Amino acid sequence: MSEYFDQILTQAKQASFDMAKLSAKDRSKILMNISGFLVARKQEILQANQIDIDRAKQNNLSAPMVNRLILTDIKIDQLAQDVEKIAQMADPLNQELEKWSNPTNGLQFSKVSVPIGVIGIIYESRPNVTIDAASLCLRSGNVSILRGGSECIETNKKLYECIQEALKDLQLNPYLVCFVEQTDRAYVQELLQAEGKVDVIIPRGGKSLIQTITDNSRVPTIKHLEGICHTIWDEGYPxxxxxxxxxxxxxxxxxxxxxxxxxxxxSSHSAEDIAYVLDDLKSQGCEIIGCEKLAQLYSIDRPAVEEDWSTEYLDKKISVKIVDNIEESVDHVNQYASGHTESCLTNNSQSIQYFFQNCKSAILMHNASTQFADGGEFGFGAEIGISTDKLHVRGPVGAKHLTTFKYQVTGNHTTRP
Structure with missing residues (x-):
């Protein structure tokens, strides 16, 4: 392991002990400070962001990736407000999750929430993750190691400076939030191999990044591979x-x-009603990729092939299929979905009951947009990501999900026979 990265890991581990000494009020003060510095240094952040955007365009990054890079005056204000909301959230630590006693020996048991420890966050494009991840880790008493992509390095540096100023202002350990400034991918591999020094890794980015991390990490991960989300337009829905x-x-x-x-x-919807919905998408430049049945009812842009049903476009493209019932819809979702978010538009109580009981994804919406799959919308203040895993946490990952627990057992001079 390189001397540079070994120092980060050593300092992060030490910082986790310092973090444990901070009260909920102390951590809230840090967050409020971060919010203030974001607003105060807004113009510097925007200037750095423009450098990243210009470089991304010169390097011919895809339009979706460039869009995820962009910060604006309004977005920074919103980011600062989100940090304030996290600061005002109930402390997720030291909460008594369960309590019971053993009547035979009188032992008193408590299950109490505690931080995970040191969390590595590896992410692409989205500079807001720098603030969201650091804030949620601070709220939950975890030390974070942030490793953003080279495409947004200038923006991330400025955002990290805001975090460092917030810590310095309160005379706190600067390694409560760590940042990997080196963009060499070798440091990603070092983070993935840091078993015993990093407790969990959370990747945010494209499928290839997350697949690489999943395949190579010796550290447990919380992740979603991709977001192949479905909307079901059921019979009778206007x-x-x-x-x-x-x-x-x-x-x-x-x-x-x-x-x-x-x-x-x-299939009960008329050609006219289908056109009413799809023409609206087309008018905004959305490509309609349809099945054979749809092609008989509507002028599609191209026929769907098998690969389309399992493709995350992240663009103005949508695959459309005609189905005969809710059972067929759910079967299709369970076959092709990535386990992220699905929505069912229906006023039929039997349809929604079937959807909720049989659809396997992490987030199921009823008569609502799939784009509500967001920690802020769930009341978590923000999110560090969406998990499609089935262990530890599923769905939006907020501060309270970045905790584990320990058992506190109290006796009265009790010995075991």
Whole structure:
């Protein structure tokens, strides 16, 4: 391991002991300070962000990746407000999760929430993750090691400076939040091999990044591989409401993991109603990729092939299939979905009950856009990511999910026979 990275790991481990000494109020003060420095240094952040955007365009990065890079005056204000909300959240630590006693020997048992420890976050493009991840880790008493992508290094450096100023202002250990400034990918590998020094790794980025981390990490991960999200337009659901939700689910921000990639339309809907919904998408430049049945009812842009049903477009493209019932819809979702977020548009109580009971994904929406798959919308203040794993945490990962627990056992001079 390199001397540079070994120092980060050593300092992070020591910082975790210092973090444990901080009260909930202390950690809230750090967060409020970060929020203030974000606003105060807004222009510097925007200037650095423009450097990253210009370089990304010169390097011919994809449009979705460039879009995820962009910060604006409004976005920075929102980021600062989100940090304030996290500061005001209830402390997730030292909460008594369960309590019981053993009547035979009188032992008193408590299950209490505690930090995970040191969390590594590896991410691409999204500079807001620097602040979101650091803030959620601080709220939950965890030390974070942030490793952003080279495409947003200038922005991330400025954001990290805000964090460092917030810590310095309170005369706290600067390694409560660590940042890997070196963009060499070798340091990603070193982070992945830091078993025993890093407790969990959370990747945020494209499928190839997350797959690489999953395949190579000796440290446990919390992740989602991709967001192949579905919207089901069930029988009898009004076209006007369907159009509004489907438009939002696909086009509000097509580049995010909660965007709908496949639309499943019940065969009872007329060609006119289908056109009403799909024409709206087309008018905004969305490519309609349809099954054979849809092609008989509507002028699609190209026929769907098998690969389309398992593709995360992250763009103005949508796969559309005609289905005969809710059972067929759910079967399709369970076969092709990535386990992220699905939505069912229906006023039929039996349909929604079937959807909720049989669909296997982490987040299931009823008559709402898939783009509500977000920690802020769930009331978590923000999120460090979306998990499609089935162990530890599923769905949006907020501060309270970045905890584990320990057992506190109290006796009265008790010995075991």
């Amino acid at each position: 076209k006007e409401q369907a159009q509004s939700i489907i438009h939002n689910a696909k086009l509000r921000r097509p580049e995010i993991c909660g965007a709908t990639e496949t639309l499943l339309i019940h």
